[in-house]
Amino acid sequence: MSSKPSPLFVLWVLIERDLRTLLKSPWILINRTAFFLIQLFVFAVLVNKLATSLGFNYFDFYSVGAVVSTITSIAFIIGEDLFEEEELGLLDYLLSLPFGHSLFVIGRALGGAVRGLIYVTPMMILVAYLDGYFSPVGIVGSLLVIFVLATGISGLSITLAMLIRNANRFDITIALAELATVRVSAAIYPLVYMPKVLQPVASYSPVTSASDIVRAIFLPGYSSAPYETLILILFLVVFFGLGSAFLFRKIEGGRFE
Amino acid sequence: MIEFKDVSKSFKNVDAVKGVTCEIRDREIFGLLGPNGAGKTTLIMTMATVYNPTKGEVVVDGHRAGTEPDKVKSLIGISFQDPKYDRILSAREILEWHAKVTGVEKGVRETRIDEVLSKFGLTGEAKKRTWMLSGGTKKKIENAKVFVQRPKIAVFDEPTAYLDVPSRLMVWDMIDELRDEGSTVVLATNMMDEADRMSDRVGIMSRGEMVQVGEPGRLKGSLRGRDVIELKLEAPVPELVGEVTKAEEVEEARFEGDVLKIVLSNGRGLLPLILNVVTAKGGKVQTANLKEPSLEDVFLFYTGMKLT
Numbered sequence: 050m051s052s053k054p055s056p057l058f059v060l061w062v063l064i065e066r067d068l069r070t071l072l073k074s075p076w077i078l079i080n081r082t083a084f085f086l087i088q089l090f091v092f093a094v095l096v097n098k099l100a101t102s103l104g105f106n107y108f109d110f111y112s113v114g115a116v117v118s119t120i121t122s123i124a125f126i127i128g129e130d131l132f133e134e135e136e137l138g139l140l141d142y143l144l145s146l147p148f149g150h151s152l153f154v155i156g157r158a159l160g161g162a163v164r165g166l167i168y169v170t171p172m173m174i175l176v177a178y179l180d181g182y183f184s185p186v187g188i189v190g191s192l193l194v195i196f197v198l199a200t201g202i203s204g205l206s207i208t209l210a211m212l213i214r215n216a217n218r219f220d221i222t223i224a225l226a227e228l229a230t231v232r233v234s235a236a237i238y239p240l241v242y243m244p245k246v247l248q249p250v251a252s253y254s255p256v257t258s259a260s261d262i263v264r265a266i267f268l269p270g271y272s273s274a275p276y277e278t279l280i281l282i283l284f285l286v287v288f289f290g291l292g293s294a295f296l297f298r299k300i301e302g303g304r305f306e
Numbered sequence: 307m308i309e310f311k312d313v314s315k316s317f318k319n320v321d322a323v324k325g326v327t328c329e330i331r332d333r334e335i336f337g338l339l340g341p342n343g344a345g346k347t348t349l350i351m352t353m354a355t356v357y358n359p360t361k362g363e364v365v366v367d368g369h370r371a372g373t374e375p376d377k378v379k380s381l382i383g384i385s386f387q388d389p390k391y392d393r394i395l396s397a398r399e400i401l402e403w404h405a406k407v408t409g410v411e412k413g414v415r416e417t418r419i420d421e422v423l424s425k426f427g428l429t430g431e432a433k434k435r436t437w438m439l440s441g442g443t444k445k446k447i448e449n450a451k452v453f454v455q456r457p458k459i460a461v462f463d464e465p466t467a468y469l470d471v472p473s474r475l476m477v478w479d480m481i482d483e484l485r486d487e488g489s490t491v492v493l494a495t496n497m498m499d500e501a502d503r504m505s506d507r508v509g510i511m512s513r514g515e516m517v518q519v520g521e522p523g524r525l526k527g528s529l530r531g532r533d534v535i536e537l538k539l540e541a542p543v544p545e546l547v548g549e550v551t552k553a554e555e556v557e558e559a560r561f562e563g564d565v566l567k568i569v570l571s572n573g574r575g576l577l578p579l580i581l582n583v584v585t586a587k588g589g590k591v592q593t594a595n596l597k598e599p600s601l602e603d604v605f606l607f608y609t610g611m612k613l614t
Contacts, residue, residue, distance in 0.1 A: 053380040
């Protein structure tokens with residue numbers, strides 16, 4: 050016979066499952082790593098040459114944004130996983146396991162963020178090294194910032210997975226959401242060069258906030274406004290809460306009713 | 307003990323389970339018998355707290371599924387009809403994760419997994435991603451989850467679907483062992499031989515309702531007048547029809563060619579007497595065959611439809 054595991058242990062085991070499945074998809078990891086490295090060492094280096102004449106170090110600017118974009122993109126996968134789990138009936142199995150539904154919800158949202166964090170930590174360290182920043186405390190702080198962002202993005206992704214039932218519509222929505230959160234932000238290019246109409250939206254984007262805060266930690270001459278920390282925390286609270294609530298409601302209400 | 311108290315479950319306009327009331331006793335193998343769509347899986351899911359019943363309640367070991375779902379779930383392990391696990395993972399990874407999350411102690415986890423994998427002949431394939439494996443192997447892995455977990459209440463939904471005969475026999479033995487170790491087993495199946503061989507009691511489900519519950523032997527015995535004796539004679543003796551129908555237990559007798567077919571109750575008890583009568587009237591019996599009601603007949607009798 051078996052004994053009932055503790056909630057903390059269950060939380061870890063749920064996160065571990067997300068890590069295992071991600072690590073078993075090497076092509077996703079290779080693809081995103083290759084994209085990150087090519088963007089950094091080809092795209093950013095080339096654009097940097099153009100931008101140097103303007104007195105702007107684009108490589109440093111972009112390197113931080115690339116890490117933030119990557120974790121955003123990975124955190125979005127959790128919604129795809131949940132959608133697929135429901136389609137394949139795997140959710141029935143997961144919900145029959147000996148832990149509460151609320152623990153399951155928290156575990157999934159955190160799982161999405163933790164696996165993103167584990168995946169981008171080497172990238173963050175590489176970027177810190179390239180930017181000439183060597184303080185372990187600052188690096189840990191920057192990881193914390195992107196973890197907060199990733200948890201919020203996981204919540205957003207779960208929210209979409211719970212709201213959309215059609216697989217094609219869901220795929221398109223997730224792709225658009227990912228595109229919008231990364232592109233309409235200051236992750237890849239400075240706000241001043243964005244179309245005027247997008248600037249107000251981008252300046253309040255959590256991706257912009259995370260990018261600015263990490264840049265302020267790593268790079269001299271950069272700063273972040275206090276409201277950006279607030280935006281990041283608000284984003285986390287709202288979407289972690291929404292994602293959890295929608296998932297919880299779907300589970301408790303009987304998913305097929 | 308598992309108690310279903312007037313349990314109903316509806317999905318939109320479909321009443322999947324309708325007012326089921328029954329008990330499953332400790333340490334018994336309870337066969338849940340019914341065709342696909344009879345409501346077996348839905349009933350299991352309400353017991354496992356995955357679905358909330360629309361009406362009624364399920365009580366498992368004294369815990370109400372509706373108000374104490376965590377306690378109920380900690381007692382149950384389910385082998386689903388269609389394998390439900392991450393197919394990107396290997397059999398060993400799936401079993402390790404399942405054992406961990408269901409609270410199998412660390413010290414015994416690996417031993418149990420090795421033991422079950424070996425019994426299923428999966429040791430060589432334990433590290434392959436499961437999406438690459440055959441349907442039968444996937445089903446074995448689904449069953450293996452419960453054998454590794456060894457829960458107090460083990461639920462198997464069509465455990466031998468897609469399996470070959472040797473594997474089927476092995477699964478049956480393993481289920482027996484599980485019960486011998488103290489588990490209560492709920493066995494949902496639409497295979498009569500499986501239900502007959504394995505179950506201490508069966509519950510017959512049809513169109514969402516539990517139409518009959520009882521021991522297979524008793525249910526078969528309850529079908530009076532359903533035994534059939536077939537005597538192949540050297541040549542027909544027409545007067546035998548009148549002679550054998552004199553017995554109170556005989557419902558009907560007729561010749562089909564040179565075979566005397568007698569429909570009766572208690573065929574086993576009356577066979578010697580009937581043979582005596584036939585011999586006395588000059589009939590020369592070449593072969594005698596006694597056919598008693600099967601679970602299939604029981605199912606047909608109570609539901610009005612054939613299961614297979």
